[in-house]
Structures are given as C-alpha cells and as structure tokens.
Amino acid sequence: MKSKLKPCSSPCRSLQPWLAPTGVALACALLIGGAAQAQTEPASEAGAQAKQETNALPTVTVTARKRAEVMLDVPISIQALSERELRASGISDVKDLGEQTGFSFSSAQGTGAQGRSFGTVTFRGLQGELNFPWENSGGIFVDGIFISGGVSGLGLGDVARVEVLKGPQNAFFGRSTFGGAVNFVTKNPGTTLAGTVNATVSNDGSNDVDASISGPLLGDTLSGRISFGSKTKAALFHATDGGDLGAEGSRYVSGTLYFKPSDSVWVRLRGLYQQDEDSAPATGMVSATGNTSCTGKTYTGKDANGAPVTYTPSVAYFCDGIPSYKEVGSKVFDANTALPASVYAAFVDNSLGDPFLAKSPRLTHMGMKRETLRLSAQGAVLLPHDMDLAVNVGYNESNSTSIHDLDRSKVNAFLALQTNPTRDLTMDARLSTSPSNPLRGLVGASYFVSTFQLSQIDLSSAFGQVSPTRSTGAYLDLRAHVPAVYGAVEYDINDQWTVSAETRYQKDKSAYVSLDGTETSNTIKSWLPRVTLRYKPMATLSAYVNLARGVQPLTVNGGYANANAAGKAYLENLFPGITAFTPQPKLESAELGVKQQVSRSFQYALAVYDQKWKNRLSGTTVFNPASCGTTVNTPECPFATSGTGVTISNEARIRGLELTVDGQITPSWSAGGYLDYKDATWTKFDAANAAVLTAPAVAFHGNHLARLPKFTVSANTTYRFGLSDGWSGYTRGDFTWVGKRWETDFNFTRDNGYKRFDWRLGFEKKDLLVELFVRNVFNAQNWGTVSRYFDLTAQPLTNFNNQAVQVTLQDPRSIGARLRYSF
Numbered sequence: 001m002k003s004k005l006k007p008c009s010s011p012c013r014s015l016q017p018w019l020a021p022t023g024v025a026l027a028c029a030l031l032i033g034g035a036a037q038a039q040t041e042p043a044s045e046a047g048a049q050a051k052q053e054t055n056a057l058p059t060v061t062v063t064a065r066k067r068a069e070v071m072l073d074v075p076i077s078i079q080a081l082s083e084r085e086l087r088a089s090g091i092s093d094v095k096d097l098g099e100q101t102g103f104s105f106s107s108a109q110g111t112g113a114q115g116r117s118f119g120t121v122t123f124r125g126l127q128g129e130l131n132f133p134w135e136n137s138g139g140i141f142v143d144g145i146f147i148s149g150g151v152s153g154l155g156l157g158d159v160a161r162v163e164v165l166k167g168p169q170n171a172f173f174g175r176s177t178f179g180g181a182v183n184f185v186t187k188n189p190g191t192t193l194a195g196t197v198n199a200t201v202s203n204d205g206s207n208d209v210d211a212s213i214s215g216p217l218l219g220d221t222l223s224g225r226i227s228f229g230s231k232t233k234a235a236l237f238h239a240t241d242g243g244d245l246g247a248e249g250s251r252y253v254s255g256t257l258y259f260k261p262s263d264s265v266w267v268r269l270r271g272l273y274q275q276d277e278d279s280a281p282a283t284g285m286v287s288a289t290g291n292t293s294c295t296g297k298t299y300t301g302k303d304a305n306g307a308p309v310t311y312t313p314s315v316a317y318f319c320d321g322i323p324s325y326k327e328v329g330s331k332v333f334d335a336n337t338a339l340p341a342s343v344y345a346a347f348v349d350n351s352l353g354d355p356f357l358a359k360s361p362r363l364t365h366m367g368m369k370r371e372t373l374r375l376s377a378q379g380a381v382l383l384p385h386d387m388d389l390a391v392n393v394g395y396n397e398s399n400s401t402s403i404h405d406l407d408r409s410k411v412n413a414f415l416a417l418q419t420n421p422t423r424d425l426t427m428d429a430r431l432s433t434s435p436s437n438p439l440r441g442l443v444g445a446s447y448f449v450s451t452f453q454l455s456q457i458d459l460s461s462a463f464g465q466v467s468p469t470r471s472t473g474a475y476l477d478l479r480a481h482v483p484a485v486y487g488a489v490e491y492d493i494n495d496q497w498t499v500s501a502e503t504r505y506q507k508d509k510s511a512y513v514s515l516d517g518t519e520t521s522n523t524i525k526s527w528l529p530r531v532t533l534r535y536k537p538m539a540t541l542s543a544y545v546n547l548a549r550g551v552q553p554l555t556v557n558g559g560y561a562n563a564n565a566a567g568k569a570y571l572e573n574l575f576p577g578i579t580a581f582t583p584q585p586k587l588e589s590a591e592l593g594v595k596q597q598v599s600r601s602f603q604y605a606l607a608v609y610d611q612k613w614k615n616r617l618s619g620t621t622v623f624n625p626a627s628c629g630t631t632v633n634t635p636e637c638p639f640a641t642s643g644t645g646v647t648i649s650n651e652a653r654i655r656g657l658e659l660t661v662d663g664q665i666t667p668s669w670s671a672g673g674y675l676d677y678k679d680a681t682w683t684k685f686d687a688a689n690a691a692v693l694t695a696p697a698v699a700f701h702g703n704h705l706a707r708l709p710k711f712t713v714s715a716n717t718t719y720r721f722g723l724s725d726g727w728s729g730y731t732r733g734d735f736t737w738v739g740k741r742w743e744t745d746f747n748f749t750r751d752n753g754y755k756r757f758d759w760r761l762g763f764e765k766k767d768l769l770v771e772l773f774v775r776n777v778f779n780a781q782n783w784g785t786v787s788r789y790f791d792l793t794a795q796p797l798t799n800f801n802n803q804a805v806q807v808t809l810q811d812p813r814s815i816g817a818r819l820r821y822s823f
Contacts, residue, residue: 057603057664064165065172065488065500068435072595075500075534075544077102077166077607077658079674083159083187087198087818089716089734090758090773092208092231094119094140094182099736100714101164102658102676103138103180116248116278117368117402117420123166123179124609125654125680125708126587128617137179137552139169143186143270145376145394146176148424148450157198157210158227158254158272160187166658167609168550168589170528171502174448174484178550178587186270189214189223189258195823202775202816205234214256221261228253236811237282240330240410243337243366246282251275264382272374276400280366281808284332285408286323287791288803294319294748301746302699311694313748317803322743322751325781325809332807335405336412337366343459346468347403347417354470356419356455363401363417370400386434394426407792408806413462414792418474424450430486441489448482458640462797471640472562477513478555482506496536503529512556512580520561522581526551540597545590552585559622559644567638571622571646583615583649601664608657615649618685618745622646626799651684652705673715680705685745692801693746703747707787709739727765734758743805744788754782754810762818769820779813 060071062080071080079101081091091097094105104122120128126137140147162184169177193215200208210229217224230251235244252274260266294313303309313319325332345351348364361369373396380390399421406414430444456474459465484506492498506528511521530548560571561580571578593607621643628637656678664670685700718732735757740750757778762771784807791802 057597057601057662062163064163064169072540072597072603072605073536073542075532075542075546075593077591077593077605077609079164079660080161081164082161086159086162087820088718088732088760090760090775094121097162097164097182099712099738100674100716100734101162102166102674102712103164103182116276116281117370117400117418121182122708124611124656125678125705126179126611126613127705127708136176139173139176139178139181141173141181141183142272142374143376143378143394144183144392145374145396146174146424146426146448147374147396148176148422148452157196157212157229158186159184161185166607167546167591168528168530168548168587170550171488171504171530171548172486174446174504174506174528175482175508175526175551175553178552178585186254186256187212187214187225188268189225189256191216191220191223197821198818199820200816200818202234202814204236204812204814205232206814206816207232217257221259223258225256225258226254235279235282237330237333237809239280239337240334241337244279245333245335245337247279247367249277265380267379268377270374270376272372274372276368276370276372278368280335280337280404282333283335283408284807284809285334285789285791285804286328286332286807287793288315288317288805289791291316291318293317293321299694299746299748301694302701306699313693315693315801315803317693318743318749318805321749322783322786322805322807324752325783332809334409335366335407336410336415337405339365339403340412340415340459342466343403343415343417343457343468346457346459352457352468352470354419354455354457356421356453357401357417357457359421360399360401360419363403366403366405368400368402370398373397386436388432389429390432391429392426393428396422396424398422407462408789408804409791409793411462411793411795413460413795413797415459415461415468416471416474417457417468419453419455421453422451424448438492439489440491441487443485443487445485446483448480448484450480452476452478452480462792462795464796469640472515472644474558474645475515475562476556476558479511479513480553481509481511498534498536500532500534501529502531503527508551508554508584510554510556510581512558512561514561520556520580522554524551524554524584526584541595543592543594545592548587548589548591550587550589554584555582556580557582557647559646563644564633564638566635567644570638571644574622575646575648578646578648582617582647585613585615585617585649587614588612602662604659604661606657606659609655611654612683613652613654616652617647618650619645619647623800648686650682650686652680652682654678654680654705656680668720669717671715671717674713676712678708678710680708682745692799693748693803700746703745704742706742706745706747707785709741709753711737711739713737723763725765727763729761729763731762732760734760741786743786746788751783751786754784755780756810767822769818771818771820772816773818774813774815776811776813780810781812782810784808784810 060080061068062071062078064074064076064078071078098105105119121136121138123138164182166180169181173181195213197211208231212227214225233248235247237245239245252272254272256270258268294317297319298310298312300308300310350357361371363369376394378392380388383389401419403417406416426448428446430442432442433440454476456471457468458471459468484504486504488502490500507523507525509523511519513519528549530546532544532546534542534544536542557580560578589611591607591609595605597603623643624637624639631637632640659675662672682701682703685703686698714736716734718730720730722728737755739753742750756776758775759777760771760773762769787806789804789806790800791804
C-alpha cells in the first residue's frame with residue numbers, strides 16, 4: 001500500500017483522539033509538539049528565536065479536536081505555549097500559566113491550609129469552593145492522560161508544549177473537562193544524540209535545575225529519553241514563631257521509549273516518579289474582631305420564603321475594604337509551624353490506626369509530603385484509506401500527607417492531619433477517518449476507573465480536646481467507574497461553511513464506602529454533545545458558533561453519608577431532600593468566536609460566551625446545637641467537635657469575553673496580550689451558613705460569585721538585538737493585572753486585586769543562553785487571594801461569630817539568573 005502520509009502525519013494523526021475520555025485528552029499534540037519537535041529540535045533557543053524573526057508570526061498547529069489544525073482555524077477558544085515560550089515568560093507552575101492563558105489555579109480556597117495538597121483549576125468563572133478534584137472545572141492532562149489528583153508544579157525539562165482549551169470539552173474528553181482542559185505535552189526522544197541542561201537561581205534562595213538526554217537506542221526504530229529535575233522554592237515568609245511558610249520542594253525523574261518499526265506503526269511508553277515536600281503554606285488570617293466598618297451598613301437579601309429583607313451585619317466584619325498588608329504587617333502570618341508533642345503519636349506514628357495514613361508518606365513537620373507515579377502507553381496503526389486506529393492507557397498513583405493549622409493563629413486551637421491516596425486508570429481506543437475527506441469522523445470507546453480517599457485526624461483544643469481523634473465529617477472513600485462511547489462527524493458544506501457534531505455517552509457510577517465498610521452507589525447516564533457551525537469567507541478569517549453541554553463528576557455528600565442516624569435526621573430537617581450523593585453539576589454553554597490573521601504580523605482571536613450553571617455545589621459546616629456545650633457523639637449532639645461538612649446546590653449564570661492578540665511590530669520587536677472579562681452572578685444562592693453574619697437573610701440571588709475578578713489582563717513585549725562575536729540579546733517585559741474580587745458570596749467588600757511586572761534580559765550564542773531576571777520588579781505587596789473565614793482564636797471557643805478573611809500575599813521581588821546549555 002502506498003502511504004499517503006504527509007510530514008508528521010503518521011504519529012500526529014495516529015494520536016488524534018486516542019484517549020479522549022473521562023480521563024484522557026489531546027493526543028496528537030504529543031507528537032506534533034513532541035515527536036516532531038524532538039526530532040527537529042533547534043540547537044538552542046537562539047535558533048528558534050532567529051527563525052521567528054524571519055517568519056514573523058509563526059503558524060501554530062494544535063490538536064484540540066484530535067487532528068492537526070492551524071490554531072486560528074479551530075472553532076473554540078484555545079491558546080498554546082511551547083517550552084521556549086514557557087521559559088521565556090518565567091512560567092514554572094500552573095498558577096503562572098493560568099494568569100497568562102485565561103484560567104485560574106488556586107490552592108487557597110476553602111480553608112486554604114493544605115497548600116499544594118489540593119488545587120482547583122477554574123475556567124470561565126466556573127469556580128467551586130470545596131477544593132476537591134471533582135470541583136475542578138478544567139481537567140489537567142499529561143500527554144492526554146487525565147491526572148485525577150491535579151498538578152501544581154511543572155517540570156519543564158520534559159515539556160514540549162501546553163495547550164489550553166476553554167469551554168466545555170466533555171464531548172471528546174469526558175466529565176473532567178466541564179469548563180476546559182489543560183494538556184501538558186512531553187517531548188519524544190529524537191533519533192540523534194542531544195541533551196539540554198537548564199539551571200535557575202534566585203537571590204531568595206530558590207533554585208530550579210533540570211536536565212535531559214535523548215537519542216537512538218536501535219537505529220531509527222527505537223529511541224529513548226531520560227529527564228530529571230529538582231525545584232526548590234525558598235520560604236519567602238515566616239510565621240511569628242519563626243517557622244518557614246511557603247517553602248516547596250519537588251524532585252522528579254522521567255523516561256520515554258519511542259518505537260517505530262514502520263511508517264504506519266508506532267508505540268510510546270513513558271513513566272514518571274516525583275516527590276514533593278513543602279513547609280506550612282504561606283496562608284494568613286486577618287481578624288475582623290473590633291472592626292466597626294459594618295456598623296450602620298445595610299444590605300438586602302431574601303428570607304426562606306423568598307421575600308426581600310434588609311439587614312445589618314450582626315457581627316464585626318469588613319464592609320469598607322480588606323486591610324492591606326502594609327496595614328496589618330507580618331503578624332498576619334501567625335500560624336503554628338512546630339508540631340506539638342501531643343499529636344506526634346497520632347499524626348506521625350499512626351497510633352489511631354488510620355488505614356489511609358498507613359499507606360501515605362510519613363510526615364514529621366507541618367506542611368505536606370507527596371509521592372506520585374505516572375505510567376502511560378500509547379500506540380497507533382495507519383490503516384488503508386488513511387484511517388487510524390489508536391490506543392492509549394494511563395495509570396496514576398498519588399499519596400499525600402499534610403498537617404496544617406486550621407485556625408491560622410499561634411493559639412493552637414485547631415490542628416488537622418489529612419491523608420489523600422488516589423489511584424486512576426484510563427483505557428481508550430478510537431478509529432478515525434482521513435482528515436482530508438470533506439466528510440470525516442471518528443468513533444471511540446473509553447473506560448475510566450479511580451479511587452479517591454481522604455481521612456482527617458483533628459486536635460480541636462478550642463473545644464477542650466486533649467488528644468487527637470479521627471474526624472467522621474472529613475472522610476471520603478469514593479470509587480468511580482465511567483465507561484463511555486464517543487464520536488464526531490464533520491462535513492464541509494462548501495468552501496466557506498463547515499458543520500460538526502460531537503457527542504459522548506457515559507455512565508458515571510460513583511460508589512462510596514463509609515467508615516463502617518458499607519458501600520452505597522449511584523449511577524448517572526449522560527449525553528454530552530457539542531455542535532459547531534464555522535464560516536470561513538477567506539483563508540485568514542473564520543467565525544464560529546458552538547453549543548455544548550457539560551457535567552462534573554458525580555460525588556458523595558460525605559458529611560451526610562458518614563453521619564449516624566441522629567445526625568442524618570438533624571441534617572434532613574435542615575436540608576430537606578438531602579441524600580448521600582450530591583446533585584450532579586451541569587452546564588449549558590453557547591460560544592461565538594472570530595479569529596483573524598489581519599496581516600503577516602498581526603492576528604487576534606475573540607470569543608464571547610454565555611453559560612448557565614445548574615447544581616453548583618456549595619459547602620457548609622453544621623455544628624451541634626448550642627445547648628450541647630462540649631458534649632459530642634450523642635443522639636442530642638450527634639456531631640464531632642469540628643462539626644460535619646455537607647454540600648448543597650445553587651445556580652449561576654456566567655457571561656464573558658476573551659481576547660488574544662499577537663503582533664510582530666518590527667522584525668526585532670514583538671508583543672502580545674490577553675484580556676478576560678467575566679460577569680458571574682448567582683441566579684439562585686441559598687446561604688445556609690450565612691446566619692452568623694446576616695441574621696434573617698438566607699438567600700442572595702443576583703449576587704456576584706466570590707473570588708472571581710471581572711477583569712484579568714496579561715501582556716508581554718520582547719525586543720531582540722544583535723551583538724558582536726556571534727552573540728545576540730533580548731529584553732522582555734511581562735505584565736499581569738488581576739482585578740477586584742468579592743471576598744464572599746454575600747458581597748460585603750472587595751479586595752483591590754493585584755498587579756505584577758516581570759523583566760528579563762538575555763544573551764545567546766549558539767547552544768548557550770544566559771538570562772538575568774527580576775520578578776515583581778516594583779515589589780507589589782497586594783493580596784493574591786482573599787476569602788471569608790472564621791477567627792477561631794477564642795479559648796474556649798463557644799461559637800463561630802468571630803469573623804476573618806484568609807489571605808495569601810504576592811511573592812516579594814526576586815532577582816535571579818537562568819542558564820541553558822544544549823548539545
């Protein structure tokens with residue numbers, strides 16, 4: 001058979017949507033940005049940059065729809081960054097990536113005390129508050145393999161590119177791409193011996209080193225690559241007891257084998273092992289005790305019957321803005337960082353016999369420790385008529401232990417240990433037709449299985465506890481089984497009009513194993529379609545409209561499921577209709593977009609969207625009646641001292657706009673920018689835990705969603721210049737602005753957002769690059785995150801009336817250098 005392959009066609013198309021399921025995504029990018037790049041990698045960044053000068057704005061190829069397409073032609077909102085662009089802009093973690101590509105990553109929601117133990121990825125304002133993986137509105141993928149535990153750090157030594165897809169991607173990628181998807185594409189081994197070393201050091205003590213080497217193992221048939229990295233973020237803040245806050249450390253090693261016995265067959269194997277160990281997170285608390293800014297202020301809400309009510313905040317809180325770091329000073333970081341002797345036996349030696357702690361890393365200090373293993377195998381065969389059969393399998397295992405100070409103060413009122421073992425396995429196979437046909441399509445099947453476990457041990461001395469106990473209200477043993485079939489059809493009506501339809505049918509079975517070993521399960525069947533119409537009147541201009549439906553994973557209402565009979569009855573009285581499983585969050589989305597290459601040196605992409613979010617999960621903590629005093633675990637007082645967490649559902653509508661521009665102003669001067677606008681409002685919001693602040697008001701329909709800025713802007717500019725003796729240079733500036741955000745869904749006050757400016761100056765010659773950089777040039781000291789919290793410092797604690805806000809601060813200015821050497 002005569003091959004019809006174009007350059008890179010076999011590996012690229014073969015990986016099209018191999019694993020587009022619940023847990024897998026974007027495969028062809030693996031070889032477009034991986035194999036192709038690895039086999040033709042420029043000798044240095046200087047070579048790549050010189051090529052960009054010659055070609056002005058380069059053509060970017062992506063695989064968001066499971067085949068290689070020019071990014072400006074893809075009828076969804078999408079951005080892509082190569083490894084070179086990631087390094088040039090100083091992106092080294094998911095938070096930085098989100099700021100420049102239009103999604104957000106936060107490890108400071110909910111209590112925020114867990115640091116990197118949990119992280120929430122938010123697309124288009126679809127922000128949860130429970131801080132668990134199923135609350136992510138965007139799925140994180142590595143080489144198309146879904147990572148159920150999430151990703152907080154980037155090991156750039158093995159990354160070729162990143163693709164960021166916005167809007168529901170469920171049709172191809174399953175339930176875990178409710179609002180979007182982020183896919184990290186790793187490099188494939190090349191067929192010639194090559195290697196790279198990168199090293200970054202900063203004046204604050206942070207450092208980041210990675211190295212890789214790849215080459216042939218058996219001629220052009222078998223090649224291999226090994227990479228390793230070490231990243232240390234120094235403790236940039238310290239608690240009042242002198243302990244470190246915000247220190248992070250990661251170490252990883254990865255290996256890849258690429259086997260290609262013929263032009264029509266390939267197989268790829270990859271493995272990664274990583275260890276993370278952090279100090280206590282740099283999360284602070286600003287107490288509202290004694291603040292009088294709410295005195296005399298009136299707000300409106302609704303009572304339980306929907307009638308409008310007017311109220312004044314019933315306790316001290318912030319109604320005229322959040323105090324700044326300059327006003328409160330370093331005392332905001334007042335958490336305990338030393339592990340008291342009273343918890344050592346339970347937290348470290350597992351004297352309580354917690355089964356999840358038994359298989360998690362042993363942690364002897366405040367902070368977090370995690371071990372991660374990832375394995376994947378992909379393969380594809382080119383069939384007659386230019387069809388592809390592709391298979392992808394991925395396994396992930398992560399075990400973490402974290403110990404944190406819930407009250408964020410030196411009082412030592414609440415200490416908690418959390419363990420979080422996770423496992424997931426994804427299997428997928430798909431068959432696709434030739435992408436050159438006017439009528440083209442694909443069919444596939446996938447199976448995803450996962451286990452998510454969480455346990456917590458508390459020492460609540462504020463309630464009189466003298467020894468740790470296991471928490472029944474913060475226990476999860478959740479199993480998911482999700483078989484699915486999916487398909488897509490696309491038809492070119494004529495040279496200008498194209499219509500496509502994609503859909504997935506899945507059965508999401510969620511099983512919950514309670515503390516006593518009882519298993520309860522529930523299954524929801526879903527159709528997840530996306531229909532798109534694209535109009536392309538000329539080669540450089542396209543417009544599209546798409547309609548899509550998305551869902552988030554089915555999950556358990558753990559506080560109710562673990563409660564005893566008296567506790568369940570108490571909760572049923574508070575929340576009529578509550579069950580062991582939460583309602584499944586659903587999204588209806590409409591998007592209209594325009595993309596145009598105005599000239600060889602300027603292009604833009606604009607998307608506007610309208611989303612209706614049903615069953616948005618909100619958490620609230622329910623405590624024993626006030627009459628209980630310190631009595632717990634009785635029919636009259638059924639909960640532990642720390643109460644129990646339950647989940648209720650609300651509804652929201654989010655409309656927004658995304659604009660990306662790129663320009664090559666002169667052959668030596670380029671610039672780009674991104675603008676994100678969101679209008680996120682509650683169409684239904686019953687605040688079950690608002691009474692402490694609002695007295696009679698329980699509903700806040702029409703309020704804005706908390707912690708979401710209306711505006712986010714990022715911009716960059718680079719100027720390149722020639723030097724003597726083969727050297728060239730560049731200077732680059734990056735600006736980020738995040739607008740004001742409400743600190744709570746009750747909309748009492750907003751923080752001021754933050755701005756940051758970074759600057760870089762680099763020099764290159766052949767295989768060598770030397771760069772100097774300054775992050776946060778003007779040493780801006782704004783809050784990075786702000787959310788309502790409780791001041792738990794009262795001893796003994798008799799109520800939860802004392803209010804506070806939980807905050808994180810921007811990292812202070814740092815100066816450093818980066819060295820890159822390639823051979």
